[in-house]
Amino acid sequence: MSWPVLWAGVLIAALLWPLAWPGELALRDMLVLDSPALSPAALGTGDLPARNAPQDGLLALLGTFLPASWVARGLILAGAAAGAAGAIWLARLQGAGRLSTLASLTLVLWNPFVVERLLQGHWSLVIAGWLLPLIAAAALSGRAGVAWLAMWAASLTPTGALFALATGVATGRGRRWPTLAVGVACSLPWLVPGLLGGGSASAESAAAFAPRAETHVGTPGTLVGLGGIWNAEAVPASREAGFALAGVLLFALLLTAARRVPAPLLWLAGIGLGGAVFAWLAPGVLSWLVAAVPGAGLLRDAGKLTVLALPAYAAAAASTRTWAAGLVLALALLQVPDAPRALAPLAPQPVAVDGSLVALADGRDVLLVDEPPLVRRADGAVMLNPLGKALSTVESGALVVDGVLVDAPSPRWMSARSAWESGDLAALEQMGVGVIVDGGRIVETAAGPQPRGPGLILLAVWLLIPAGVWLARRR
Template identity: 35%
Template sequence: MVSNSRARAWVAGYCALLTLVIIGPLAGSGYLLLRDAVSTPRSYLTDSALGLGAAAPRAVPQDALLAVLSPVIDGGILVKAILIVALWAAGYGAAALARRFVDASLPAQLVAATLALWNPFVAERLLQGHWSLLAGYAALPWTALAAVRVRRALAPERLGAWAALAASFAAAGLTPTGSLLAAIIGLALVGRRALLPAVVLWLVSCAPWLTATALGSGAEPSDPAGVAAFAARAEPWLGTLGSLAGLGGIWNSEAVPASRTTPLALIATVFLLAIVALGVRAVWTRGRGGRTLLVIAAAAIVLPALGATPWGLAFGEWLVVHVPGAGLLRDTQKYVALAMPAYVLCAAAACQQVAVWFQRRASGTSTVAALFIALLVLPLADLAWGVGNEMRPVHYPGSWAQVAEKIDGPGDVAVLPGGMFRRFPYSGTAPVLDPAPRILPNDVLQTGELRVRGYAVTGEGNRARTVEDALLAGAPPTTLADLGVGWILVERTTPGPLGTSEKTLAATQLVHTDDNLSLYRVPDPTPRDIATSTQRRLSIAAHLLWATLLVTALLTTALRRR
């Protein structure tokens, strides 16, 4: 028998190895710049970073955290560190959950850790650049563990249990979606007596984005066209329901591993669901916690599938139009993450059950575990090494730092070419979000308009659209100045519409130019701040509350464990 401490060390090392295999290329120098993922050497605490810009606060408190820490620690290192910790924590948390809920042995815990890390959801979200969403994903098994501790804790243990739940909520709350995922798991398991204080605790962990939403930052309602554009997608040979059940089905067909476009997708899903099915009965009979997680998993698969049907799309469009903040629900596939805790429990229980069937409890469990791990890993082998080397660090040209230093006056920044996505020579073949909003010290105007699966999804940036239209039409600089624009940045190495903007540029002051970027000053911009000083103070206070909760809860949990 392996001692508990040695077993945990084995699990920790195994999860570290899997994490390294997955994100290997990112271990070198450089920055993560892939589709929605934008890490920069330095970012700034702008209104947009606080969630007070024209767009909905989808990256709060993530952007503010990077803005505060990046002057001390390089922003690229911060993002990679958070991603590495998140992946490791997802695997180790899955093993801990299996150990607690189904008394999983060491081999069975390794199966649980493998399933949590090596699945289509992780692969697709890495390729889409949703590194901070994976932090919320990683918090799910820890949230389940903490919620059950709160429900069962005796008086001497309650402080540690509540601290663990607070830490899980706050860590998941790096983005609004992660916060919602953790709330569903935690509030479902915490029990009726602790439900009200748990809700209050969760609301505190949501303070940054709830505050930004309540302050009415000027964002328009989300475009209902986004509901269909971001609906779950049927993968080959699987259909929508099968894709979701296999933890796949992201809306972007380009953000999938190559293996998911071949019959391997069907094979991988069959293997995964067979392993899970073998353990369902054991998990269901072990107690309330396991049953609750199984129900959540079923809902997390069925509801997004229904959301992709015609009537489901119609209902989603109604929500987006009539319910504030419902835009968070339009990417329905990401909620399939809620199936992960139940899946890992079933996989661990199945490993032990199959070993019992063969009446070889000790060595048999190791053999079955090795087989299960192979069945999970091999059909999705291209998750390894940066999802088939798609996730490679990039290096920004020095032009960006030079331009950031030159922006030393008031006014927002308008950017050319038009649009939000770029294809730089140094960023690879996939489109990437414009890094300008995170690398420049002033607010950068972005329309938020996206083109997804044939749909044109309008963003919330009404003033940004007006500015972009004026710039592409060659409007005089005074028009832009009246709209609050003090600077125009031309990104010269990426394709995109320029219109007749050369008329505007010819009448402005050229401040910097090189092969990559050109910066122009627009004289006498009229201040057009969306946020007031009071709103900024309230938002900063909300961010401080979240950070205090996270740090205090983590320290308390660590000290109580000691």
Template identity: 40%
Template sequence: MPRKQVVSQRPRSWPANTFLIAWAVLLLGVLIATLWGPGILAGRDMLVLDHPALNNAALGLTELPGRATPQDGVLAIIGKLLPASWAIRALLISSAAGAISAGFLLARRQQANLFATALAMLVACWAPAITERIAQGQWSLVVAAWLLPLLVWAGLTQKTYLQWGLLIPASLSPTGAILAGLIAIAAAKEKRLSTTIIAIMLCTPWAIPGLLAVFLKDSAAINFGTTVVDNAAAVMAFGPHAESPLGIFPTLLSSGGIWNAQLISPGREYGVLAGCLLAAILIWSGLRYLPKGPEWPIFALGILGFAMTLTSWLSPEIYEWAVAEIPGGGLLRDAHKFLLLASPAAVLLATRVRPNWLAVIALSAALGNLWGASAQLQVLKPVHISLPEIPAEINTTETVFLPKANTLITMPEAKIPLVNPWFKMLSAVEPGTLVVDGITIDEPTPRWSAANQAWSEGDISRLGRLGISAVIDPETGSILARPDATQKAHLPRILGYILLAIWASIVPLFILISLKRPRRRHR
């Protein structure tokens, strides 16, 4: 039987290696310089306190969907050992370094030229789809996005244990868990069934409470009613936003188009033009050098992510039906985030750009596509904010009510809206109201509405029946009332602890089982 011919790659010259090292330092240095300094990470959806509480919301046990589960639970545990905001900075930097490394490794696997390698490293780490999520404060989703190319490389090169380990930080948010799970399963060349089981089990901290809330919705012991959601308004509000007079399609091709128009810098239309040029080069290179067998699922997922985002704009009625009828469809509302599924495919295409002069043009276009990114990164700059003082007699696990407290507030120190610190420091009944461009997407939760009505009427006993044991003034931090809570939380805290333990232990458990299992001998 003839031996398989091994194609050896000619080693790069020292100037080429020096250039790539300097390029990697530059790409990562931008992030490090932004994150460096005293303070905490606070802005829009992001509020990473040094010592957050392990409250009911962190465990995904409130009436609201567990959008910050398990990340808030992990932050609370880390915060008992060291400042959580510094731990997250380390995670962000290491994830970005992983993305840059993945671009380099995938390019070396493809025997890419020098500038195609630099292009792959850039596309893996910095793109509008990533910088816009940073500007929105969705740091855990950004961590997942940065790890997607590395998950692909680990799968294609059969580094199974590395791939499983990467799934842990990538699954800190529900969306991150789904995107990373799909990419890991698609890229796995061995132990795909085990990878699938792990990906599913990493969703348990937010999926199980959500399922229980649906199946036990008629039980008064665990449910206080159903929150009114306007799915049609949600699909329109969170649909992709054109960043150029050319329209939605070119914007999506440039990987931009987040729903929040306030995040877009002036002059972004020039970036869209550069992004379209980059996309044209990548697609043309992909057609010239068709992907190999194991890479096809990665490209299929990229097409799926782009199609989902485009569908929310082309056929909002169909997308609204999916959001309303598919279990867990609320995760689909923000359609633009599914463009991140195309990130690994874009990196693979970047490695195929030839010859060198075309790679230089593509690299220049990729840099132009980042128009305004420096302003978007400023959300990651640490800030000092005044945190409320919790009364000494209040336990962070007991349910409290904060009259007139909004989920999002604006503080002079942060200059942009951010999550109310009270809801990260206590187990408080959250309003859950969501207003976008003056349109109410989510009405207040029934429990908060009932508590607000009871407080305005002075009905303290009713507050106790709602499971509230303290009423705190969010302005002064003083205790206004101490109801006798007769109603427990809608799901027991022990469930949250168990699900968090499953999330943290499933990967080490599978690695241990795999190591102890005897390998099959091949003849």
């Protein structure tokens, strides 16, 4: 076994060790039950924008015969392995030696973006970020089929689909139109509901999710180091103790090798870093964009854009030589030296769900009148309310950040709540609400389960994309 493979195994084990514990994945935005509901919301056709399609639909479908939380663990591990493969492949394209390859590997797998986003619960976005170097390496090598399959895997989340599409098209070398077609097909589970349902985000949301400066480096320095998540609670202690300085030094060192990085990767890095910095410099422009343009809300968390620089960073690290490569490796680790300890909260938890309520609902839409969207684990960490994943609910989607209403409740939820308060069960039935839970009181109507056909069709199309890629490559 080669040194790069061994080193990749060490890094992956050091980062993902908490996932080996039993339980279900429950931390902030990440909640993966063993048996989530195969609901319209999970399939992207619920009351809110399809921000978790096809991820939630896939997990719910597989959860009918496998523990979905272990499926998610497998996907995260596979994503890390794919990231390692992409880093090694890019390093070979750059003619890297052993130490330079190890440096590239370290930078791809172990960076603030990975750690902070995992702590926020953005596990599928982390997978997408890890896959970007693989997409770039495959496309630059003329292996379009591999690039397309990696794009498909990255499209578990809408933002991942967009970033994978951008990377694939930028590095496609004569296959940009087929790559664009694959990227659009991968986006159908969230693109179609978005086009049919419309909707946009609030201007306040852009400010709430703005990049956040970390100690001693300011916002630009934080972003070039691939950090800067908006939630301070998802930032490792080392980043607030000054270790973010290592990211600025690392960026400066990588710049010395930029001339040896393929131009498409530099363009991607410029778009990603430039877009994130621009969002910080001109927050009003981003606020207008997410409020006025349907679908632009996907980019309201502008710090996510920085991951587009990861393939260029990996190629630059692979282009360094001797002492510089060793310094890149050391600085990459020093950006988040406490990553293994910081990621301990990822450890799965026992999650209690009212099984009798799930059985009573039997797939029908449930109005949870006074259930909070967020609850706390036994250790005090925040997690999503498990009823929202275990049941097919009338989704509120209301989001308050630092006392500011960022996302208003959905129209259907407001109408259902109003009908319940006025005692109009007929209106609730007409809206498709089958069960109402108000404290200890449970009321049923004659409404049956809502149709899942459109969402299942979109999920089926998405699942068939690898077969389509295989057939296309055989022609």
